[in-house]
Amino acid sequence: MTAIDRIEGRACVLRGNDIDTDRIIPARYLRAITFDGLGEHAFEDDRIQAKGDHPFDDERFAGASLLIVGANFGCGSSREHAPQALMRSGFRAFIGESFAEIFAGNCTALGLPYAMLDADDLAALMDAVVLDPEQPVLLDLEARTVSSRAGTVAAKIPDGVRRQLLEGSWNATRVLLDAGEAIEATSARIPYLNDFPG
Amino acid sequence: MGVGPRPCYPTGAMTKPTPPISSDANLLDKVWNAHTVRELPSGQTQLFIGLHLIHEVTSPQAFAMLREMKLPVRFPQRTLATVDHIIPTLSQQRPLADDLAEKMMGAIETNCAEHGIRLLDTASGQQGIVHVIGPELGLTQPGMTIACGDSHTSTHGAFGAMAFGIGTSQVRDVLATQCLALSKPQVRRIDVSGKLRPGVYAKDVILAIIRELGVNGGVGYAYEYGGPAIDAMSIEERLTVCNMSIEGGARCGYANPDETTFEYLRGREFAPRGAAFDRAVGWWKSLASPPGATYDDRVELDGNAIAPSVSWGINPGQNIGIDERLPFPADAPPEERVSLEEAYGYMSLKPGEPIEGTPIQVAFIGSCTNGRISDLREAARVARTGRVAPGVKALVVPGSQAVARQAEAEGLHEVFRAAGFEWRLAGCSMCLAMNPDKLVDREICASSSNRNFKGRQGSPTGRTLLMSPAMVAAAAIEGRVVDVRGVL
Structure with a gap:
């Protein structure tokens, strides 16, 4: 697995709070047995309703690899299809005020870092990127910072998540398998798996 | 082999004593402790998952990943499958009219057959929404850790279980290891005092809670629901309350197990029977948060004041x-x-x-x-x-x-x-x-x-x-x- 210590690239600004995963990828695209092709449907209904006036249709943001969002991004359904769709449309990291927990867990499992900024820092970053979308934005996991032409600000990344990304241990299956027989040993002392020994 | 009340593998001696836990520990502390396999280098906990529920939408990619990693399902008897999201409600005649839906049905059938997982399909007479059948079959029990690739898994907390909605990569983790890597949530106790007025239901209670605390007020928390209005509820009403915990941003929500819980479970297909049921009740009672339990936060709502x-x-x-x-x-x-x-x-x-x-x-x-x-x-x-x-x-x-x-x-x-x-x-x-x-x-x-x-x-x-x-x-x-x- 790849260690991830920094993501640098152009950014796309998507304003608004409480953007749910039904909006990120409408449920009709979950009628599939693979994640293939989800990228082209990210925010499809929002984009249609915005009639072209959506950040995902703004040419100035084309090719962005960081997505800058508001508060409680990714709330609602647990569908991993949401971060999969964003990943498949080119995003490799998320910067926002806060993230819904299941969405954040899914991002970690895919090796997609997310970082939280104070509301004022976030607003300044959004304004700076909208003004000058060509500038590179850097999320530095080692330093816990986000840098742009607006300056460098502190970013919150949960310790466990940061360590998993820095160590390249974000695919949990391998890490969990390392417990070996301790898994069976645990199951052997859970009462409901053992006919509730007195 | 089914997911059953009988031991699924040899009843071992308690190989490792459960670490001591303080007398003011809440239910989440105790259940977390009982399922901890080990602390991970990341600081997260490797938690054993007692019951894994799967459905047709979020599982096919997980099985594909498993196949790619050449891994078997570690505890196939602890996973149970049904079909609910894509199933039509007018005619369920196969093949389904929607080709994509039919393909998904085929995938879950093949995956379950290949890995020895019990599938409750429409022919079984036990099919239904995954969060409805778990409770009604007695699969969901107090003190369990439960995971399902669906955010409304929090529903099962009504029994005093810790139930997590997960994504597809985590479904893969559970299939391969019967474990999840999780950070322990904080616990917010939510007391609903008083008595609900006629025409006011559990749905109104949880809508009032989310309105009060916000759709992201629960981030980082598990919600423990209690107080007279919750105590007076049936299990089905508590299921409604716990179901929408995720809409308040909480990773899971639960009510403490009590006589209402035990009576609901008695006699259900997958609930323990006979003397085992009595032993189970003893364990279940020991899990409930005691009066004076410690919490990271507390909130009280006046149940008398809730309107439809x-x-x-x-x-x-x-x-x-x-x-x-x-x-x-x-x-x-x-x-x-x-x-x-x-x-x-x-x-x-x-x-x-x-x-x-x-x-x-x-x-x-x-x-x-x-x-x-x-x-x-x-x-x-x-x-x-x-x-x-x-x-x-x-x-x-x-x-x-x-x-x-x-x-x-x-x-x-x-x-x-x-x-x-x-x-x-x-x-x-x-x-x-x-x-x-x-x-x-x-x-x-x-x-x-x-x-x-x-x-x-x-x-x-x-x-x-x-x-x-x-x-x-x-x-x-x-x-x-x-x-x-x-x-x-």
């Missing part, structure tokens, strides 16, 4: 009592104003208007929130008072085949049909628009489901008003949102 509630916006926190008027964005904290304006723009409603009287075109009774027998009984009470208004399409979708059988035995299906409601087959139906049941264009739906997100019910511009099943039935009859207290 209706969502008016585009997230479940945007709800008001039926006798209130829609809020003015100018009165809201600045950071909420944009969301309120966006909600008004989408819903085409106006600040200062009453929600009562809002015309509806569709009524939906069902879902993992409110598709159980007690929900249908309450809706039927209202349905007996009139007929569905002209121009309203009204659906009643039982949460499981067992709920459907029970309702039919009580004649509820005839009550609904006589009143002009359609009586459908079990499934997720119009909660989430992955099957043929969908809104059309700008329709407004009075819905007993859990989410009023933009486009949630299948039309990208469709509108959802969340409310209790009795309120939905009343709205269906009047053709507009009304106060069910005037009908009952």
